[in-house]
Amino acid sequence: MAIQLKFSLPEKLYLKDPQTTKYGSKLLGNSVLLIDELGFEGFTFKKLATKIDSTETSIYRYFENKHLLLLYLNCWYWEWLNYLIEVETKNLPSPQVRLERAIHLIVNAHHEFTLTAYVNEVILHKVVVMEGTKSYHIHNIDSENKDGLFLCYKELVERVAAIVELVQPDFEYPRTLSSTLFEMANHQLYFARHLPRLTDLKRKNDLKVELEKMLLVFAEKMLG
Amino acid sequence: MAIQLKFSLPEKLYLKDPQTTKYGSKLLGNSVLLIDELGFEGFTFKKLATKIDSTETSIYRYFENKHLLLLYLNCWYWEWLNYLIEVETKNLPSPQVRLERAIHLIVNAHHEFTLTAYVNEVILHKVVVMEGTKSYHIHNIDSENKDGLFLCYKELVERVAAIVELVQPDFEYPRTLSSTLFEMANHQLYFARHLPRLTDLKRKNDLKVELEKMLLVFAEKMLG
DNA sequence: TTAAAAATGATAGTATTACTTTCTAAATGA
DNA sequence: TCATTTAGAAAGTAATACTATCATTTTTAA
Secondary structure (H helix, E strand, O other), rough: OOOOOOOOOOOOOOOOHHHOOOHHHHHHHHHHHHHHHHHHHHOOOHHHHHOOOHHHHHHHHHOOOHHHHHHHHHHHHHHHHHHHHHHHHHOOOOOHHHHHHHHHHHHHOOOOOOOOOOOOOOHHHHHHHHHHHHHHOOOOOOHHHHOOOOOOHHHHHHHHHHHHHHHOOOOOOOHHHHHHHHHHHHHHHHHHHOOOHHHOOOOOOOOOHHHHHHHHHHHHHHHO | OOOOOOOOHOOOOOOHHHHHOOHHHHHHHHHHHHHHHHHEEEEEHHHHHHOOOOHHHHHHOOOOOOOHHHHHHHHHHHHHHHHHHHHHHOOOOHHHHHHHHHHHHHHHHHHOOOOOOOOHHHHHHHHHHHHHHHHHOOOOOHOOOOOOHHHHHHHHHHHHHHHHHOOOOOOOOOHHHHHHHHHHHHHHHHHHHHHHHHHOOOOOOHHHHHHHHHHHHHHHHHHO
């Protein structure tokens, strides 16, 4: 993919949009690497500043705090996946096939597509699986939600829910099914890697193949 | 319920078991209240010490850090639920009915049972829904897992998985179904309360009733 | 009953975190 | 080229996440 994409993310996420400057993209790219390396709790703006040969002050000009940076990365991921699902399910012959394609992308997109130079999508996906829920399990969730910070996730969930509704208009839980597909994809992968007794995915096999199959079975049974 | 229960939780969770002293039970009970009030990120041992008219030093004699305290509370909840499911599904006529009873308990136990004087189960449940995932999304997950800190959750998931296997021995994902029931119960409730576009549960209705119905439909379709 | 042991409190101290402020220098662009 | 934007440098602060030491109170067991 040669086209470089810029996503429009909620304004209140940042003080200055890191996608608009070279420094900003360095910030984003390295924050993904450092969060992966240290875990979100061990990650600090000080350490990130050192890593990119800069200062805390400069980072604070982009983000109010590390929580909003994490949320920015998640939103970026959600927008990116949303864009891919939109493009890749267009012109497919039936809703069933579109749903199958969407599930394939939820599991595999980060390995098959690279849209940007500065963010490593494979590592970003690791961060989303490992730290993602922390971006929306926060004490001031309601005020952040009011500021529109979770629109990206909502739109992503709604895109897949809309396909679900086409597949089976009588199904009573399209949003729940959609959000559960996204949540399951992350949690079951995390369990397979770290708490294997909580899942039937087997680490020795190709997790992506198994996970995709599992989500397909799951969706089929719910709608079939 | 007049019987006071004491749960045996993994030893490495604590330095001194808070269930063994009066001070410890005060610590536990108030930590639930304070985490609910401030959110886990805003919660500190200093603030807890002030709340129970004590000192940081004393709290540190029980727990190495606040993460382990949160995990302790989660384990407590998992053990408590595990115990209830065991007792309450015993002697039921069929696996189907036992699974239905288990789902009912996942959703409602905290409102229907009170086993201890010092922990408010309803608020503990709020904390588990809000902060629970943080207790196992941590950078040193593998070493903590090695220390057996997640046995309670594994046993809980396996208890329900065992029932699933009795209901439908050919079903290929009993553990995944079980862990997904627990995860869904928390996430869908959280979404209904804070990010309603991510779920079909409607806040105006009785969330518990709706959630139980939803999980039943979900399990039925998976196994039916 | 008393002496030992266990549990808690009081005080102090440290490194790190999570910022904020102010002022300067370099790059950019109209 | 002059104004504006952008980044760096340095310093400072309140709070966090602990640790150490010593004194006091409470419990327990001989």
